[in-house]
Amino acid sequence: MNLSVDLSVPLEKFVLRAAFELRGKTTSLDCIAGLRRPQAGHILLDGDVLFDRDAAIDLPVAERRVGYVFQDPSLFPHLSAYRNVAYPLKARGVRDRARVEDLLERFGLAGYRNRLPEELSGGEQQRLAVARALAAGPRLLLLDEPFGALDAAARPIVRGEVLKVLEEQGIPSILVTHSFEEALGFGPDVVVMEQGSVVQWGPAAELLTQPTSPFAAALAGVNHWVGRVEPGAVEPDHYRVRVGAVAIVVVADQEPVGQVALALAPDEIHLAADPPLDSRPNRFRLVVESLAPEGAAMRVRLGGPLNLTALCPTTVALDEGFAVGGDVTASFEPAAVRLC
Amino acid sequence: MNNRAFRWTLGSLGLLYGSFLLLPLAALAWRASPQILWSELMRPETWSAVAMSLTSATIATLVTVAGGLPMAYILATSEGRWTRLATTILELPLVLPPAVAGLGLILAFGRYQLLGPLLSRLGIEHVALTRTAVVMAQMLVSAPLFFRAARTAFGMVPERYLRASAVLGAREATTFRLVVLPLARGGLVGGALLCWARALGELGATLMFAGNLPGVTRTMPTAIYIKAQSDITTAVTLSLLLLLLSVAALLAARQVAGEAAS
Numbered sequence: 001m002n003l004s005v006d007l008s009v010p011l012e013k014f015v016l017r018a019a020f021e022l023r024g025k026t027t028s029l030d031c032i033a034g035l036r037r038p039q040a041g042h043i044l045l046d047g048d049v050l051f052d053r054d055a056a057i058d059l060p061v062a063e064r065r066v067g068y069v070f071q072d073p074s075l076f077p078h079l080s081a082y083r084n085v086a087y088p089l090k091a092r093g094v095r096d097r098a099r100v101e102d103l104l105e106r107f108g109l110a111g112y113r114n115r116l117p118e119e120l121s122g123g124e125q126q127r128l129a130v131a132r133a134l135a136a137g138p139r140l141l142l143l144d145e146p147f148g149a150l151d152a153a154a155r156p157i158v159r160g161e162v163l164k165v166l167e168e169q170g171i172p173s174i175l176v177t178h179s180f181e182e183a184l185g186f187g188p189d190v191v192v193m194e195q196g197s198v199v200q201w202g203p204a205a206e207l208l209t210q211p212t213s214p215f216a217a218a219l220a221g222v223n224h225w226v227g228r229v230e231p232g233a234v235e236p237d238h239y240r241v242r243v244g245a246v247a248i249v250v251v252a253d254q255e256p257v258g259q260v261a262l263a264l265a266p267d268e269i270h271l272a273a274d275p276p277l278d279s280r281p282n283r284f285r286l287v288v289e290s291l292a293p294e295g296a297a298m299r300v301r302l303g304g305p306l307n308l309t310a311l312c313p314t315t316v317a318l319d320e321g322f323a324v325g326g327d328v329t330a331s332f333e334p335a336a337v338r339l340c
Numbered sequence: 341m342n343n344r345a346f347r348w349t350l351g352s353l354g355l356l357y358g359s360f361l362l363l364p365l366a367a368l369a370w371r372a373s374p375q376i377l378w379s380e381l382m383r384p385e386t387w388s389a390v391a392m393s394l395t396s397a398t399i400a401t402l403v404t405v406a407g408g409l410p411m412a413y414i415l416a417t418s419e420g421r422w423t424r425l426a427t428t429i430l431e432l433p434l435v436l437p438p439a440v441a442g443l444g445l446i447l448a449f450g451r452y453q454l455l456g457p458l459l460s461r462l463g464i465e466h467v468a469l470t471r472t473a474v475v476m477a478q479m480l481v482s483a484p485l486f487f488r489a490a491r492t493a494f495g496m497v498p499e500r501y502l503r504a505s506a507v508l509g510a511r512e513a514t515t516f517r518l519v520v521l522p523l524a525r526g527g528l529v530g531g532a533l534l535c536w537a538r539a540l541g542e543l544g545a546t547l548m549f550a551g552n553l554p555g556v557t558r559t560m561p562t563a564i565y566i567k568a569q570s571d572i573t574t575a576v577t578l579s580l581l582l583l584l585l586s587v588a589a590l591l592a593a594r595q596v597a598g599e600a601a602s
Contacts, residue, residue, distance in 0.1 A: 033507050061506040074504040078522045091510035091518065136508045 025176040029142045032174075033068045034061035045140055062091075067138030067171075071145045073129035075117035081128055082113035088136035103131040106165050122150050123158040130162050134169060141166065141173040147182065159185065180207075180220050192216045210340045211263050221299075223264040223308045229256045234281075238334055245305045249281035249334040261340050268336035269310035271300060273320040275329050283331040288324050291317065298322070302330055365583065371576045380577035388555050389563040389578065396471065396559060397539035400478040404486050405532055412490035413516070427491065434484040441480045442548025449476070449549075473550035474557050478539035486535035493527025494520065530593040537589035541582065 030036035032043055042052040050059045075084050086100045104110045107127040117125055126146055133141060147155045163186065166173055175186045183190050184204050192200040200212045211217035217224030227243035233255065234240055240247045241260060248262060286302035298317040300310045310330060322328060380386055415427050448454050449467040459467060467473055497520050505515040543561040550557040552566060560582045567575035
């Protein structure tokens with residue numbers, strides 16, 4: 001496949017970085033780990049050249065000291081939990097009982113040292129896989145959707161346990177996931193890849209407020225529209241942007257021109273069943289297309305003249321009697337809309 | 341035909357098939373009595389054939405494992421046209437008629453044949469009609485059984501374990517020793533046992549290339565072949581013993597394969 005990645009990530013201690021996308025992510029990690037060879041470019045780690053096409057450098061996988069946890073834990077089925085963790089040490093002819101015991105302890109697996117992988121739960125297996133990767137003493141840890149195979153209830157628990165140990169150990173890590181929540185919980189920075197290319201890279205908050213593409217916005221769960229600016233301010237610093245059949249009023253210091261992209265966080269939208277439609281801007285009568293509870297909030301997808309997703313308190317949704325197919329009024333402040 | 345009739349029909353056919361297989365074995369058992377078997381077995385002539393068979397089959401198996409295992413691993417982990425060609429060639433002896441194998445060995449290693457001059461320059465005057473010839477004949481016929489089993493066993497080791505091992509810092513040789521061999525163990529041991537049983541029973545190629553010299557190249561099968569015409573008691577004794585060993589090898593092979601599968 002065609003993949004073009006240009007990333008340089010500072011590997012400070014305690015800095016955990018997150019990358020995510022659907023396609024190209026595993027390929028990127030495989031290239032860093034040395035399981036796949038890029039056609040061009042170079043990969044540096046802490047100043048060491050892992051791969052350089054032009055200089056014909058391709059460090060063997062075993063010498064890169066890059067830890068890699070796959071989506072499938074890939075524990076050696078014939079080895080006990082203890083021996084799985086001890087494996088990277090044994091492969092280098094090292095015996096370090098204390099280190100293995102310490103890792104088992106940290107991941108809450110000390111009681112399972114003699115069990116075979118098949119005798120462990122999915123979450124325990126994945127913790128064991130991370131413990132094994134850390135036993136190798138990696139300079140960088142790659143995590144490819146390591147929690148994806150776990151059931152929804154176990155996922156946040158296992159994730160929390162793994163993250164805690166990773167922070168304690170201070171190992172720079174890259175997590176690949178298609179879950180924005182997972183990326184947020186993992187580290188301050190998020191890299192968005194689309195169709196094999198990096199489309200956005202920065203703090204997670206930036207992704208929420210300034211998504212650079214519909215794809216990035218969709219990942220973050222942010223509303224994203226592309227519209228055309230109508231010339232002239234409606235009032236000082238307020239401009240109208242035509243999106244399909246409706247006009248959205250935005251606030252800007254300078255008059256925007258031509259085509260612009262707008263982003264709006266779903267929790268900035270106020271929903272009500274029956275308020276009067278007055279002349280204030282950014283009020284739309286829309287139809288409820290779906291309702292999805294998310295903890296104490298309800299994710300409401302609305303259609304009609306404008307497609308948008310709003311996040312409102314579940315109590316409001318219940319009190320106002322929102323139902324699929326019913327009408328609601330959505331409103332938001334012009335200042336809440338981001339021009340990007 | 342209703343289900344009942346269908347199953348009865350199949351069952352009857354199966355019974356015929358089973359009877360056909362078991363009848364010769366029953367006939368063998370019918371001819372034997374424990375006392376005669378024991379005294380037969382203790383005769384030096386009989387015993388030497390048993391010892392010859394056991395040692396030659398074991399040596400043939402060990403040499404096969406030593407050579408076939410690395411080749412099977414290389415071919416199981418490579419891809420492409422040449423890999424497929426090499427695999428086909430190495431498995432060809434599976435369908436090689438023993439008589440053809442015997443003739444091939446004579447033409448290759450016989451004194452005045454292809455490698456004869458080279459061997460005699462190396463100080464090896466005789467290959468045919470020696471104990472080495474017995475081992476060679478058995479190997480040629482039985483090795484593909486091991487090779488095939490080993491190749492399958494290596495091929496069934498999931499790729500992800502090899503990847504996992506590599507990123508954990510293990511080189512290929514280490515991965516082979518700590519991951520591949522243990523995971524392929526069942527198939528390897530099972531294949532070696534089948535190879536051993538096949539070598540133990542080898543007649544045609546042995547007879548042609550190694551001959552049937554009592555105390556030198558006479559194995560259990562060649563002894564049975566000769567004695568069946570003159571001394572039926574010895575033939576029966578050796579047959580039952582050979583049968584016992586073969587069945588034991590088969591059961592053991594099943595056992596290790598079953599352990600590996602579970």
